[in-house]
Amino acid sequence: MDPSVLIQQLLHLWYLIPLVLLLAILRSPWFKGHLGEFVVNTFARLFLDKNHYHLIKNVTLPTEDGTTQIDHIIVSPYGVFVVETKNMKGWIFGSAKQSQWTKKIFKHSQKFQNPLHQNYKHVKALQSLLGLGDEQVHSLVVFVGDSTFKTPMPENVTSGGGYIRFIKAQKAKRLSDVEVQTVIETIESGRLAATFGNHRRHVAHVKEILAKKESEPRCPKCKGAMVMRTVKSGQDAGREFWGCKMFPRCRGSIIRRYCNNGQPLILQFRMLLGL
Secondary structure, X not given: OOHHHHHHHHHHOOOHHHHHHHHHHHOOHHHHHHHHHHXXXXXXXXXXXXXXOEEEEEEEEXXXXXXXXXXXXXXXXXXXXXXXXXXXXXXXXXXXOOOEEEEEEOOEEEEEEOHHHHHHHHHHHXXXXXXXXXXXXXEEEEEEOOEEEOOOOOOOEEEOOHHHHHHHHOOOOOOOHHHHXXXXXXXXXXXXXXXXXXXXXXXXXXHHXXXXXXXXXXXXXXXXXXXXEEOOOOOOOOOEEEEEOOOXXXXXXXXXEEOOOOOEEEEEEEOOOOO
């Protein structure tokens, strides 16, 4: 085929290029994340009284091991609400204690971190900054998008505008008007500046954490998180092994043995020993 003819045909289809780029952007995790945050922001501005509820967005705080980024903080006399947003599609399965939740679309299933566990670090970082107790800070997870809960969820895990109902249901006064203002000022002064450099460092920190998690073994039975333990009886007594964090409900384990050169040899098995 004459190359000039092919080029002419492509030129006639030039208008498809921006369309393809737009579709790629709309399907990107970056856009979905920002869309979810926009939905939460909009509900907060429309349905929460600005005289009592103060919205602070995209707060990056320094931590001992790097940084943590909070999607939304809502400060009120009824406590400080730390909001984690998830824009997902499909059926959602999970419980408060599970380390991994499941997203299912038709026959395809995908594991993701329990957002309550993810938000726990946000809550603790904020409590450290503000000096507030557990009863004064509320962890709240909001799912937006075309997702449906298929298992019972804790009351602080909501979908769409349900998080507004959760916030308004908190009637006990946790902070005085002076304390509310102090909290707002402390967050604004304690947060990192919204600069490209700080954002890049935070992204690098998140990637480092994910890489570390990926390098750690997963339970051979339930695919959940594992912790280092020591065998207490039998021929392997005294040896360290990776045991499922959900023990005794799950007994999946990975034990270390060593080659002649001293290098670790990893063997998988299900522990039947009494631990």
